[in-house]
Amino acid sequence: METTSRGCGRLTAWRRTLLPSLSLFLSLFAIAPAAKAQAQAQAPAPVPVETNAAGYFHRGVQSYIFGEKSNAVQQITTGLYYYPTDPQLLGASQLLKKKEDEKKQDQQNQKNQDQKQNQDKKDQKDQKDQKNQQQQQQDKQGQQDQKSQDQKNQDQKQYQKSDQQKKDEEKARKEQAKKDQEKKQQEQKQSQAQADKDNKDQKDQQGEAQPATELHMSPQEAKQLLDQLKDDSKVLLFSPTNQPRQNQRGKFKDW
Numbered sequence: 001m002e003t004t005s006r007g008c009g010r011l012t013a014w015r016r017t018l019l020p021s022l023s024l025f026l027s028l029f030a031i032a033p034a035a036k037a038q039a040q041a042q043a044p045a046p047v048p049v050e051t052n053a054a055g056y057f058h059r060g061v062q063s064y065i066f067g068e069k070s071n072a073v074q075q076i077t078t079g080l081y082y083y084p085t086d087p088q089l090l091g092a093s094q095l096l097k098k099k100e101d102e103k104k105q106d107q108q109n110q111k112n113q114d115q116k117q118n119q120d121k122k123d124q125k126d127q128k129d130q131k132n133q134q135q136q137q138q139d140k141q142g143q144q145d146q147k148s149q150d151q152k153n154q155d156q157k158q159y160q161k162s163d164q165q166k167k168d169e170e171k172a173r174k175e176q177a178k179k180d181q182e183k184k185q186q187e188q189k190q191s192q193a194q195a196d197k198d199n200k201d202q203k204d205q206q207g208e209a210q211p212a213t214e215l216h217m218s219p220q221e222a223k224q225l226l227d228q229l230k231d232d233s234k235v236l237l238f239s240p241t242n243q244p245r246q247n248q249r250g251k252f253k254d255w
Contacts, residue, residue, distance in 0.1 A: 046078040053079055053086035060092055072096060 049057050056079025063072035069224045
């Protein structure tokens, strides 16, 4: 009994607190025939737990205050089944419906916002990825261009080097040919000079050989030569007249 008294006291306090606000709120709504039909269409018939409409109304309000929204809807719906024309139950039903619609709308708005945020993030990511891809393509193209330019420069240097190398080789070949020609000419000059020297030495030796023979003839050799000349003279005295005279030899001194 004491517990029941406490519950009644609390319910009475809630009635005093909520009734003015609910009355003001319920005055804004007209009786909706659709709500009546909805309440009457509930099947099977709910078990009655209250003997009047106010009991269902207060049960529904109490459940709503404690956050038991499903139980609140059930109490109001049951009350409307037995008391379909009660203004408080109809108003509470409209309020609960409005709150439910607002909740659904908030959920839908939140969902839309989340979707929008996700889409924005996706778009930002796509833009970033696209930008990175473009940057990578530009970097790749830049590397290819640089590589192509480097290859071109290398080919140009190689061509210049090859051309210079050919010029250097041609120059070296001409210089070597010139040196070979000069060397050949020098050798010819040396050979000619040596030959001239040899001829001169030979002539000098021949020129010195005859006087040396005459000057160094011994007395015995001179006598033999005179005797030989005398014999030759005798041969000439007895030679036939028709024979041609032999040329006399060179005169010699009478030793």
